[in-house]
Amino acid sequence: MTHLYRHDPKSALEAKHFAQIIAHGPILFQAARVLRERNILQTVADAGTRGITLEAIAAAVHLSAYGTRVLMEAGLGMYLFTQDEDGRYFLAKTGQYMLNDALTRVNMNFVQDVCYRAMFHLEDAIEQGTPAGLTELGDWDTVYEGLSQLPDHIRQSWFAYDHFFSDSTFTEIVKRFYRDNPIRRLLDIGGNTGKWAALSVRHDPHVHITLMDLPGQVDMARERIKNMGLSERVDVYPADILDASTTFPTGYDAVWMSQFLDCFSEEQIVSILQRAQGCLNENGHIWILEAFWDKQRFETAAFCLQQLSLYFTAIANGNSQMYDSRVFKRCIDQAGLEVVEEVDGLGLCHTLLKCRVR
Numbered sequence: 001m002t003h004l005y006r007h008d009p010k011s012a013l014e015a016k017h018f019a020q021i022i023a024h025g026p027i028l029f030q031a032a033r034v035l036r037e038r039n040i041l042q043t044v045a046d047a048g049t050r051g052i053t054l055e056a057i058a059a060a061v062h063l064s065a066y067g068t069r070v071l072m073e074a075g076l077g078m079y080l081f082t083q084d085e086d087g088r089y090f091l092a093k094t095g096q097y098m099l100n101d102a103l104t105r106v107n108m109n110f111v112q113d114v115c116y117r118a119m120f121h122l123e124d125a126i127e128q129g130t131p132a133g134l135t136e137l138g139d140w141d142t143v144y145e146g147l148s149q150l151p152d153h154i155r156q157s158w159f160a161y162d163h164f165f166s167d168s169t170f171t172e173i174v175k176r177f178y179r180d181n182p183i184r185r186l187l188d189i190g191g192n193t194g195k196w197a198a199l200s201v202r203h204d205p206h207v208h209i210t211l212m213d214l215p216g217q218v219d220m221a222r223e224r225i226k227n228m229g230l231s232e233r234v235d236v237y238p239a240d241i242l243d244a245s246t247t248f249p250t251g252y253d254a255v256w257m258s259q260f261l262d263c264f265s266e267e268q269i270v271s272i273l274q275r276a277q278g279c280l281n282e283n284g285h286i287w288i289l290e291a292f293w294d295k296q297r298f299e300t301a302a303f304c305l306q307q308l309s310l311y312f313t314a315i316a317n318g319n320s321q322m323y324d325s326r327v328f329k330r331c332i333d334q335a336g337l338e339v340v341e342e343v344d345g346l347g348l349c350h351t352l353l354k355c356r357v358r
Contacts, residue, residue, distance in 0.1 A: 002293075002294040002295070002296065002302060004296075004299050004302055027074070028074070028078055029108075029111070029112075029116075031071060031074040031075065031078070032075070032078060032080065032098055032108075033108060033112060034071060035071055035075055035080065035098070036098060036099060036108070038061050038063065038071075039060075039061050040057060040061050040068070040071060040072070040075075041080065041091065041095055041098060041099040042099060043057055043060045043061055044057065044081060044089050044090065044091045044095070045091045045095070045096070045099055047089075047090070047091075049090070050088075051084060051088030051089060051090050052088060052089055053087060053088055053089075054068060054069055054072060054087065054089070057072065057089065072089060075095070078094065079092050079093075079094045079095075080092055080094050080095035080098060081095055102164070103164070103304075103348075106160055106161050106164045107161070107304065109157040109160065109161070110157050110158065110160070110161040112157070113153055113154045113156075113157035113158075114137070114154060114157055114158055114161075114311070114315065115133075115311050115314070115315060117133075117136045118133025118134065118135075118136040118137065118314050118315045119133060119310070119314055120133070120136075121133035121135070121136070121314055122310060122313065122314045125313050125314040125318055126313060128318070129318050129319055130318040131143065131313070131314060131315050131316060131317055131318040132314065132318070133314035133315045134314075134315050134316075136315075137150065137154065137315070138150070141317075142316060142317040143158075143315055143316045143317070144214055144217070144263065144316070144317075145214065145216065146216075147216060147217065147220075148216040148217070148219065148220055149216075159193065162192070162259065163193075163195065165259070165291065165347065165348055165349065165350070166195065166196075166258060166259055166289075166347075167195070168347040168348055169289065169346050169347025169348070169350045170195060170196055170199050170258075170347075171199070172346055172347055173289075173346055173347075173352060174199050174200060174203050175203065177287075178200070178203060178204040178207065181254065181285075182253075183204075183207055183253045183254045184206055184207060184208065184253055185207070185208050185209075185210075185251060185252045185253050185254075185281075186200065186207055186208070186209045186210070186252060186253065186254050186255075186256055187209075187210050187212060187248075187249060187252040187254070187255045187256065187276075187279050188209055188210065188211045188212065188256045188257075188258075189212045189213075189241065189255060189256070189257050189260060189272070189276060190212070190213055190241070190257055190258070190259075190260030190261075190263070191209075191211035191212060191213050191217075191221060192213065192217060192221065192259075193217075193220055193221050193224055194211055194221035194224050194225050194234065196256065196258055197209040197211050197221075197225065197230075197234045198224075198225065198228055198230055198234070201230055201233045201234060202230075207233070208233050208234075208235075209233065209234045209235075210234075210235050210236070210237050210249060210252070211225075211234060211235070211236045211237065212236075212237040212238075212239055212241070212248075212249070213236075213238070213239070213241075214238065214239075214240060214241075215238040218236045218237070218238040219238075221236060222236050237249055241272060242264075242268060244271070248275050248276065248278060248279050249279060250278060250279055251279075251281060252279050252280055252281060252284060253280075253281055253284050254280070254284055254285050254286070254287060255276045255279050255280060255284070255285075255286045255287065256287050256289075257272075257276075257286070257287070257288050257289070258288075258289040259289065259290065259291070261273075261288060261290065261328075261331075262290055262291075262312070262320055262321065262322055262323060263312070263316060263317065263320050264317070264319075264320050265317075265319035265320055266327065266330075266331050268319075268320075269328070269331040269335075270331050270334045270335045273286065273331065273332065273335035273336075273337060273355075274335045274336065277335075277336070277337070277357050280357070285340075285354050285355060285356050286337065286354075286355045286356075287352065287353070287354055287355070288332075288352070288353040288355065289346075289350055289351070289352050289353075290323070290328065290350065290351055290353070291305055291322060291348075291349040291350050291351070292305075292322070292323055292324060292325035292328065292351055293305035293306050293309075293322055293323075293324060294324045294325055294326070295325055295344050295345075295349075295351050296349055297345065301348065301349045304349075305322040305349065306322070308322050309321035309322045325351065332353070332355060336357060336358055337355040337356065337357060337358060338355065338356060338358050339353050339354070339355055340354050340355065340356050341353070341354035342354075
């Protein structure tokens with residue numbers, strides 16, 4: 001269990017201020033985004049320790065004095081800027097992160113392009129158990145069915161977000177994974193664009209990987225794998241994994257599921273894990289890479305994962321989340337598996353679970 005959230009660290013005055021930040025959340029978000037997109041943050045950053053006047057900012061970014069002023073004053077309230085007694089602006093630490101931090105940029109783009117309008121439907125999604133906000137993106141039952149059909153800028157933000165968290169983790173663990181586990185045939189369920197598959201076959205000359213995912217996802221992965229010249233060692237298996245009649249391929253030394261099972265409800269996780277067991281050769285293992293909010297060392301990581309859960313609720317499918325590890329492990333147990341190895345703290349926020357059939 002995380003050490004976070006056991007006590008309330010805020011004074012009454014701090015708590016009231018934070019409540020106002022939440023109450024004005026959409027306004028803060030859009031103001032900060034405009035400050036970034038209209039090059040205002042960069043203009044103030046370029047001024048350095050000299051600072052810069054409101055008039056000079058407005059001229060540099062080609063906005064009116066009024067428009068610049070209301071944005072800059074909102075930025076003061078967010079501590080994106082500081083201001084001296086002469087009215088000159090300077091970039092504060094929060095502003096530096098808003099401008100330069102890759103995590104902040106990926107999160108903001110994802111929220112703006114994928115989540116912002118859809119979150120208006122959150123209450124309906126909670127009541128109905130369906131992704132009510134998905135209608136803002138397209139006419140599908142889940143977002144995964146429509147990924148290949150999303151407008152380019154939305155699809156780009158979605159994949160940038162997804163890959164930002166997996167890429168650093170994949171690079172960190174691939175050497176240890178194949179060193180400690182001599183695997184010749186691996187089934188990558190929910191393989192997405194094939195990043196793990198490509199990294200694996202480039203690292204280990206002996207492994208062959210089958211990438212199993214929805215037809216639209218598999219089509220994108222197939223093209224990417226082909227362009228990389230890896231088609232002889234990576235094949236694809238299009239399938240709707242939630243369809244109980246779907247036949248899973250067999251004869252694998254291991255099953256790999258990365259950032260996949262968080263896309264499903266507890267009941268669906270149990271079902272997938274039960275069926276995945278039939279894919280394994282004798283003494284095979286199921287490997288699960290997930291980000292659990294209760295396993296985070298830093299509050300910022302836990303916070304990001306907790307808020308991401310509402311994307312799943314309102315947009316992705318209406319019934320999944322970034323799980324508390326205790327809830328997730330109950331699913332593993334109900335599926336007839338046991339965790340034989342657990343490694344926390346991988347990449348930005350991940351845990352790797354090695355499971356075997358009981």
